[in-house]
Amino acid sequence: DIQMTQSPSSLSASVGDRVTITCQASQDISNFLNWYQQKPGKAPKLLIFDASNLETGVPSRFSGSGSGTDFTFTISSLQPEDIATYYCQQYDNLPITFGQGTRLEIK
C-alpha cells in the first residue's frame, strides 16, 4: 500500500496568515493526489483534485502543487471559516489511501 505522510499533524495560525501543509507519498504517484477539508461533525469536502486543480466553487485562496512524491497544499490568507482538518488522498494505486490529517486551528 502507498503510505501518505502529512505534516504537520496540527497547526495554529492567525487570520490572514499563509498556511502550508505538505503530503509525502511513499512512492511516485504522479499527480494522482487530492485534498479534502473536513469541518467538525461534517463530511469531507473535495477542494483540490489531480494535485493542483481547484474544484468548482472552492475559493481561490486554496491551492495545491507538486508531483511524484511531494505535494503542497496552501491557504494564501487564512479565514476563520477555514478551521478544519485537511486530508490528502492518493489514487495512483488501490487501495486508495489518505494522509493522517492536519488539524488547523486559529491562533
Next chain:
Amino acid sequence: EVQLVESGGGLVQPGGSLRLSCAASGFTFGSFAMSWVRQAPGRGLEWVSAVSGSGDTTYYADSVKGRFTISRDNSKNTVYLHMNTLRAEDTAVYYCAKDSTIVAANWFDPWGQGTLVTVSS
C-alpha cells in the same frame, strides 16, 4: 443538486451483520463509480470499498475483504454495503461518496452525511 443519503447504521454485536444503503439523486447514477469510506471515532479517513458504475467491478480494502460486500442497484439509484462478521474495530462513521468517473476510484465528490456503525456487546 447531487445528494447522497446513507442509512442502516446502528448498534450491532461482534460477529453480527448490517447492511448500509446510500440513496443517490441529482446525477446519472450508473455513469459513476461509488465508494464507501469510514472514519473511526477521533481518527482519520479509511477507504473501504468501491464499485464501478455498471456494478461489474468491485474493490475492497484488505481490512474488510471477505467480510464486506459492495453492490449497487442502478434502477433504484442506491449503493449498498453488506457487512458481515463485524468486529469492534469496524466501529466508525461510514460515508458513501460519488466517484469522479465510471471506473473506481479517483476523487470523491460529494460525500453523504455518514451513518454511524457501532460494534459492541
